[in-house]
Amino acid sequence: MINIAMPKGRLGDQVYKLFSSIGYRCSSMSSDSRKLVFEDPSCGVRYFLIKPFDVGIYVERGVADVGVIGKDVLMETKPKVYELLDLGFGCCELTVSALNDYQDDFESVLRVATKYPNITRQYYQDQNREIEIIRLNGSIELAPILGLSDVIVDIVETGSTLRENHLKICEHIATSSARLIANMKSFQFNQSEIHNMTESIIEMMQQ
Amino acid sequence: MEKILETLRKSEQIAYQFRSIFEHYGYQKFRMAKFEAYDFYTHYKDFLADSPILTFTDFSGKLMALKPDVTMSIVKNTRATGKCPEKLYYMESVYRLSREVREFKEIFQIGLEYIGKVSAYTQVEVINLALKCLACIDENYVLGVSHMGFLSGFFDAIPVDQTEKRTLLDCLESKNLHELNRLIGQYHLDDQLGKQLKVLAGIGGSMETELQKINGLILNEKMQIAYEDLQSLYDVLKRNQLSRSMRMDFSLTTDEKYYNGLVFRGYVMSVPKAILSGGQYDNLLIRMHKPDLQAIGFAIYFDEMERVLKQPENNSYDMVILYDDNSDLSVLYEEVEDLICNGKRVYVGETIPQKIIGTVYCKMERNRRVEIQI
Numbered sequence: 002m003i004n005i006a007m008p009k010g011r012l013g014d015q016v017y018k019l020f021s022s023i024g025y026r027c028s029s030m031s032s033d034s035r036k037l038v039f040e041d042p043s044c045g046v047r048y049f050l051i052k053p054f055d056v057g058i059y060v061e062r063g064v065a066d067v068g069v070i071g072k073d074v075l076m077e078t079k080p081k082v083y084e085l086l087d088l089g090f091g092c093c094e095l096t097v098s099a100l101n102d103y104q105d106d107f108e109s110v111l112r113v114a115t116k117y118p119n120i121t122r123q124y125y126q127d128q129n130r131e132i133e134i135i136r137l138n139g140s141i142e143l144a145p146i147l148g149l150s151d152v153i154v155d156i157v158e159t160g161s162t163l164r165e166n167h168l169k170i171c172e173h174i175a176t177s178s179a180r181l182i183a184n185m186k187s188f189q190f191n192q193s194e195i196h197n198m199t200e201s202i203i204e205m206m207q208q
Numbered sequence: 209m210e211k212i213l214e215t216l217r218k219s220e221q222i223a224y225q226f227r228s229i230f231e232h233y234g235y236q237k238f239r240m241a242k243f244e245a246y247d248f249y250t251h252y253k254d255f256l257a258d259s260p261i262l263t264f265t266d267f268s269g270k271l272m273a274l275k276p277d278v279t280m281s282i283v284k285n286t287r288a289t290g291k292c293p294e295k296l297y298y299m300e301s302v303y304r305l306s307r308e309v310r311e312f313k314e315i316f317q318i319g320l321e322y323i324g325k326v327s328a329y330t331q332v333e334v335i336n337l338a339l340k341c342l343a344c345i346d347e348n349y350v351l352g353v354s355h356m357g358f359l360s361g362f363f364d365a366i367p368v369d370q371t372e373k374r375t376l377l378d379c380l381e382s383k384n385l386h387e388l389n390r391l392i393g394q395y396h397l398d399d400q401l402g403k404q405l406k407v408l409a410g411i412g413g414s415m416e417t418e419l420q421k422i423n424g425l426i427l428n429e430k431m432q433i434a435y436e437d438l439q440s441l442y443d444v445l446k447r448n449q450l451s452r453s454m455r456m457d458f459s460l461t462t463d464e465k466y467y468n469g470l471v472f473r474g475y476v477m478s479v480p481k482a483i484l485s486g487g488q489y490d491n492l493l494i495r496m497h498k499p500d501l502q503a504i505g506f507a508i509y510f511d512e513m514e515r516v517l518k519q520p521e522n523n524s525y526d527m528v529i530l531y532d533d534n535s536d537l538s539v540l541y542e543e544v545e546d547l548i549c550n551g552k553r554v555y556v557g558e559t560i561p562q563k564i565i566g567t568v569y570c571k572m573e574r575n576r577r578v579e580i581q582i
Contacts (some may be wrong), residue, residue, distance in 0.1 A: 063480020081481075083459070087386040185482065186475045188383075189350040189455065192412065 002045050003194060006060055006068030008053035012091045012179060016069045017048070019088065023201035057082065057182065066187035067195060073156050073177040077117045082182040085199050089206060091179035093156040095120065097172040098163055100145050103152070105171075114144030115154035124154070124174050142166045219316075219510060219517040223299060225344045226318050226508070230297040233337060235320055238296040240281050246271040252280060255466055255492060262303045262312055274303040278319060279489070279505065283496050286323045290500055293324020319486075319507035326488055326502040331437065331470055332444045334504050338474060338484055339450040341508055346516065348477035352457035353415070355438055356467045356487070358422065359458065361430030362408060366401050377461045380409050411458040415442045418456035437470060466492050470504065478516040484508045521563075526552040528566030530559070530580075535572035543577055 005020065007013045017030060027041040027048055040047040051059055053071060057080030060068040067085075073095050075084065095117070105111070107130075114135040115121045125132045135150050142162055144150040156177060157163060157170060181202065183195055216224065227237075246263050249256060255277070262274040275281065278300050288294035297320045306313040320337060322330055335351070342349035359380075363373050372395055379388040388409055392402040404425050411418050419439055426432050438456070445451035462471050469488030476483060486506025493501045510517070527547060531540055540556070547554050555564050560582070569582045 061480075083383040084387070085383055085385075183383075184480060186477075186480050189352065189457075189475050190348065190477055 002042070002047055003067065003191065003198075004047045004049065004065045006049050006051050006056045006065035006070075008056055008069060008071070009050045010053070012053065012069070012071070013050060015090050016088075016179065019202065019205065020046075023198065023205055025198075054078065060182050060184050063184045063186055065184065066191060067181060067183045067198070069179050070182055071156075071177050072180055073117065073120070073175070075180055075182070076175065076177075077119050079119070080182070081185065083185060083188055084180050084182055085195070086181040086202060088179040088181060088202070091177075093158045093177050094170075095154070095174040095177055096157050096170045097124075097152050097154055097174065098142075098145075098157070098168045098170050099152040101167050101169050103145070103169075103171075105151070111152065112150040113152055113154055114141055114150035116141060117154055120174065121154045142168060217517070218519055219513070222344055222513075222517070223318060223510075226341055227297070227299070229337060229340050229344075230320055233295075233333065235295040235297045238282055238298045238321075240275075240278070240285075240298070240300065242274060242301075243272045244275055244281055246273040248280075248284070249273055249276065252492075252495065255280065255463075255495075259305050275300070276302055276304050278302060278317065278507075279321060280492070280496070282321050283323065283493060283498065283503065286498070286501070288323040288501055290325045293322060293330075296321050296323070313511065316510040317507045318510070319505060321503060321505035323493075323501055323503040326469070326490075326504050328437070328440045328444075330504060331441055331488070334486070334506065335441060335445065335454075335470070335472065336448070336450065338472060338486060338506050339445075339448075339453065342453070342474045342476055342484060343450060345483070345513065346476035346478050349453050349474060351454050351472055351474045351484075352412075352460050353438070353441075353454055353470065353472045354456065354458050354460035354462075355434040355470055356462065356464060357434035357437070357469055358431050359408075359461060360464060360468075361428050361434060362404070362425065364430065365427040366397060366405070368395055368397075376405070381459050381461050383409065383412070383459050385409055408458050411456055413455060415446070415451070415454050415456050422456070434469070441470070462487065464491070465495075472506070474506075474508075476516070479513055480515075481512045482509075483512045523563045523565055524553070525555040525564065525566045527568045527570060528555045528557075528560055528564060529570045529572060529577065530557065531572040532558060534574055536575040539575045539577075540572050543572075 007016050024044065025046040026044050027039045027046055030039045030048060037050045038047065049059060049065055054074055056068045056070040057075065057078045059065045060082050061080035071091055111130060111132045112135060113121055113132050114137050116137055118134045118136050121134055135144065137144060141153045141155045144153055146166060152171065188195055249261055259276055261276050263271055266272050278298050282296060286294055299318050301314045301316050303312055303314055322334055339351055342351060368376065376391060379391065385406065388406060392405060407421060407425060411421060419442060422435060426435055460471055460473050466489050467487040468490045471487030473482045474484030484506055488504040490502045493503055544554050544556055555566065569580050570577045571580050
């Protein structure tokens, strides 16, 4: 039985579609259900539906053997796991954004609202810029509008949320997409199954 | 004696087994104080992986530290010479910052160190002991083996700076082939080196098959020496059943400032993280002004094994005896001693706590033990 940690939401639907196409089908799986664990013994698979930021923890601690996580979350949480594949979907950009008319004052401490404090700290440390991090859990775009922060560090997919809120991208930090990760111990004990899984995904991606 | 062993907790039983194994192979217990002068660690801070140190001031005003590491203290105090090695093991607590909760943790470690001249046989002996320790914990175990000499020789041969090298090593560590592919292009590595780097990143199987693969990657003498180390280790250990669980794995890249030769990491099925880690660390001895000595060793982390070592309290007793003010305590005492000498577990009290379960319940009525129903 292989345990797979999947991020809840739209990315999770794409992940399940991919895994079911390579043989990890789960007849009880339904996105409408409020269940968090789905199991199909005949296919030897158990899925956990987890908040995207928690996938790394579940895999690092061996509750799940493998999992799918965005590169942005991987960079932020740095779990000790193997990063086996770039799945090529769930693409987005991690950027610094501000109000359209914002002009930076390099002599003042920059107030940055984000749910990525570690990436943000590292990014500005590399630029020797003094910042104040304002840790938020959602609706980050609201922070500069209400004067809570000067800029935000967040992911941008199409840019429409930014545009609708009169925000612009100022700097690009990194590109993110979904990654297949594995627990280090599970990889040692299930090498051939995990290897076959990655090979099948690569084949599927090439089609 | 067997009865005593039975009553030990699993963690104590395992520690006792390790101790017995180490002593049989000629390793002696190293005892040390809980504290070390803080000054000592400031000289070698780069070996402590940025972990802060718990400190306090002693009566004389000297700043002291609760040990964050045992190996450095052993190396500092060693009396080993090239001709007269020291074989030591330790069972100690270290105090480090937990990565997950950002709080200091007391971590119990059992470790083994060989300091002197590390021969091919020494490597075999230490790896063999690591395998035996893993087998004590769980019959399903894997020991991943890598060689810092091989990796360092390979990186000597490719034109990258220190930062680029660190980034490439990070990819090897996380088995991140897609990022490695991108970096090969970004750093303009030639096709042949790029291919070899990808083979190196993919090494992670049985010693026999992977030795053949890495033989084709040798680019210089450093890599040749490292290859011969790995080959001779396998040649000796392949006759041993335990070695079937050895894998060559170059995702094990670890700290070059510390390790220079064989490095290894052990996993057991029942624990989600590595529980054993070790290697040859001559670089530490050079930094600690003992360049004529070499050393190899490993540590086993008991904090990582908590899940497998957890066991419920044993509240079951062969006999529960109740007494009161009228009971003859001399008779009670003799009865209890007699039962315990016969290997029974006995609980004596004026009342019975709810969690206590007895096979037989008795009451001391004056000078006589009477069976009762509960």
